[in-house]
Amino acid sequence: xxxxxxxxxxxxxxxxxxxxxxxxxxxxxxxxxxxxxxxxxxxxxxxxxxxxxxxxxxxxxxxxxxxxxxxxxxxxxxxxxxxxxxxxxxxxxxxxxxxxxxxxxxxxxxxxxxxxxxx
Numbered sequence: 547x548x549x550x551x552x553x554x555x556x557x558x559x560x561x562x563x564x565x566x567x568x569x570x571x572x573x574x575x576x577x578x579x580x581x582x583x584x585x586x587x588x589x590x591x592x593x594x595x596x597x598x599x600x601x602x603x604x605x606x607x608x609x610x611x612x613x614x615x616x617x618x619x620x621x622x623x624x625x626x627x628x629x630x631x632x633x634x635x636x637x638x639x640x641x642x643x644x645x646x647x648x649x650x651x652x653x654x655x656x657x658x659x660x661x662x663x664x665x
Contacts, residue, residue: 547574549581554657557588559624562596566603575606579613587619588656592649594625604637611642620644624652 550559560578563570582589591607593599611621622644626634634640646652 547577549577549586552588552590552653552657554588556585556619557590557653557656558586559590559592559653561592561594562599564595564597566596566599566606568600568602571602571606574603575609578606578610582610582613582617582619587614587617589614589619589621590624590646590649590652590656591621592624593627593630596627596630599630599633604633604639607639607643620656622646622652622656624649 547563548561550561552558558581560581562574566574578589589610591610607621607623614621623634624646626645631640631645634643634645644655646655
Protein backbone atom coordinates (compact mmCIF):
# COMPACT_ATOMS: atom_id res chain seq x y z
CA UNK A 547 0.00 0.00 0.00
CA UNK A 548 1.25 3.44 -0.87
CA UNK A 549 0.13 6.94 0.07
CA UNK A 550 0.59 9.79 -2.41
CA UNK A 551 0.03 13.39 -1.38
CA UNK A 552 -2.42 15.28 -3.61
CA UNK A 553 -2.37 19.03 -4.34
CA UNK A 554 -4.51 19.88 -1.30
CA UNK A 555 -2.84 19.60 2.11
CA UNK A 556 -5.44 17.19 3.52
CA UNK A 557 -5.93 15.01 0.43
CA UNK A 558 -4.08 11.87 -0.61
CA UNK A 559 -4.34 8.85 -2.86
CA UNK A 560 -4.11 5.43 -1.25
CA UNK A 561 -3.05 2.65 -3.63
CA UNK A 562 -4.06 -0.74 -2.29
CA UNK A 563 -2.04 -3.95 -2.94
CA UNK A 564 -2.91 -6.86 -5.25
CA UNK A 565 -4.86 -8.63 -2.53
CA UNK A 566 -6.79 -7.12 0.34
CA UNK A 567 -7.51 -10.11 2.57
CA UNK A 568 -7.99 -10.93 6.23
CA UNK A 569 -4.28 -11.45 6.94
CA UNK A 570 -3.52 -7.89 5.78
CA UNK A 571 -6.55 -5.96 6.92
CA UNK A 572 -5.43 -5.08 10.47
CA UNK A 573 -2.27 -3.46 9.08
CA UNK A 574 -4.11 -1.74 6.21
CA UNK A 575 -6.88 -0.47 8.49
CA UNK A 576 -4.39 0.89 11.04
CA UNK A 577 -2.32 2.67 8.37
CA UNK A 578 -5.34 4.28 6.72
CA UNK A 579 -6.91 5.34 10.02
CA UNK A 580 -3.57 6.77 11.15
CA UNK A 581 -3.47 8.94 8.00
CA UNK A 582 -7.06 10.04 8.53
CA UNK A 583 -6.43 10.88 12.19
CA UNK A 584 -3.35 12.86 11.14
CA UNK A 585 -5.57 15.12 9.02
CA UNK A 586 -5.89 13.38 5.65
CA UNK A 587 -9.66 13.72 5.39
CA UNK A 588 -10.00 13.62 1.60
CA UNK A 589 -9.00 10.21 0.16
CA UNK A 590 -8.89 8.64 -3.25
CA UNK A 591 -8.69 4.86 -2.73
CA UNK A 592 -6.99 3.44 -5.83
CA UNK A 593 -8.19 -0.09 -6.59
CA UNK A 594 -6.77 -0.47 -10.11
CA UNK A 595 -4.32 -3.24 -9.18
CA UNK A 596 -6.47 -5.08 -6.61
CA UNK A 597 -7.13 -8.53 -8.01
CA UNK A 598 -8.94 -9.87 -4.95
CA UNK A 599 -10.66 -8.33 -1.96
CA UNK A 600 -12.56 -10.27 0.69
CA UNK A 601 -15.19 -9.12 3.18
CA UNK A 602 -12.54 -8.02 5.67
CA UNK A 603 -11.01 -5.87 2.93
CA UNK A 604 -14.38 -4.26 2.29
CA UNK A 605 -14.64 -3.62 6.03
CA UNK A 606 -11.42 -1.57 5.83
CA UNK A 607 -13.11 0.70 3.28
CA UNK A 608 -16.20 1.02 5.47
CA UNK A 609 -14.11 1.77 8.60
CA UNK A 610 -12.26 4.50 6.72
CA UNK A 611 -15.52 5.98 5.44
CA UNK A 612 -17.08 6.02 8.91
CA UNK A 613 -14.05 7.78 10.40
CA UNK A 614 -13.78 10.27 7.53
CA UNK A 615 -17.47 11.15 7.81
CA UNK A 616 -16.94 11.99 11.50
CA UNK A 617 -14.35 14.53 10.34
CA UNK A 618 -16.51 15.91 7.50
CA UNK A 619 -14.20 14.43 4.87
CA UNK A 620 -14.84 12.29 1.82
CA UNK A 621 -13.59 9.13 0.13
CA UNK A 622 -13.89 8.08 -3.50
CA UNK A 623 -12.93 4.76 -5.03
CA UNK A 624 -10.79 4.75 -8.16
CA UNK A 625 -10.72 2.20 -10.98
CA UNK A 626 -11.83 -1.03 -9.32
CA UNK A 627 -11.00 -4.10 -11.39
CA UNK A 628 -13.97 -6.03 -12.81
CA UNK A 629 -14.02 -8.61 -10.01
CA UNK A 630 -13.70 -6.00 -7.28
CA UNK A 631 -16.40 -3.85 -8.89
CA UNK A 632 -18.73 -6.88 -8.99
CA UNK A 633 -18.22 -7.45 -5.27
CA UNK A 634 -18.75 -3.76 -4.50
CA UNK A 635 -22.01 -3.85 -6.47
CA UNK A 636 -23.11 -7.18 -4.96
CA UNK A 637 -22.69 -5.73 -1.47
CA UNK A 638 -24.31 -2.44 -2.61
CA UNK A 639 -21.31 -0.41 -1.51
CA UNK A 640 -21.53 1.47 -4.81
CA UNK A 641 -24.51 3.22 -3.21
CA UNK A 642 -22.35 4.76 -0.47
CA UNK A 643 -19.03 5.25 -2.28
CA UNK A 644 -18.53 7.42 -5.34
CA UNK A 645 -16.60 5.38 -7.93
CA UNK A 646 -14.42 7.00 -10.59
CA UNK A 647 -12.70 5.36 -13.53
CA UNK A 648 -10.69 8.47 -14.39
CA UNK A 649 -7.94 9.38 -11.91
CA UNK A 650 -7.86 13.05 -12.88
CA UNK A 651 -11.63 13.35 -12.30
CA UNK A 652 -11.38 11.64 -8.90
CA UNK A 653 -8.53 13.90 -7.80
CA UNK A 654 -10.32 17.00 -9.08
CA UNK A 655 -13.46 16.04 -7.16
CA UNK A 656 -11.57 15.38 -3.92
CA UNK A 657 -9.47 18.55 -4.19
CA UNK A 658 -12.53 20.68 -5.04
CA UNK A 659 -14.34 19.20 -2.03
CA UNK A 660 -11.44 20.42 0.09
CA UNK A 661 -11.52 23.91 -1.42
CA UNK A 662 -15.27 24.21 -0.88
CA UNK A 663 -14.85 23.31 2.79
CA UNK A 664 -12.32 26.10 3.20
CA UNK A 665 -14.64 28.76 1.74
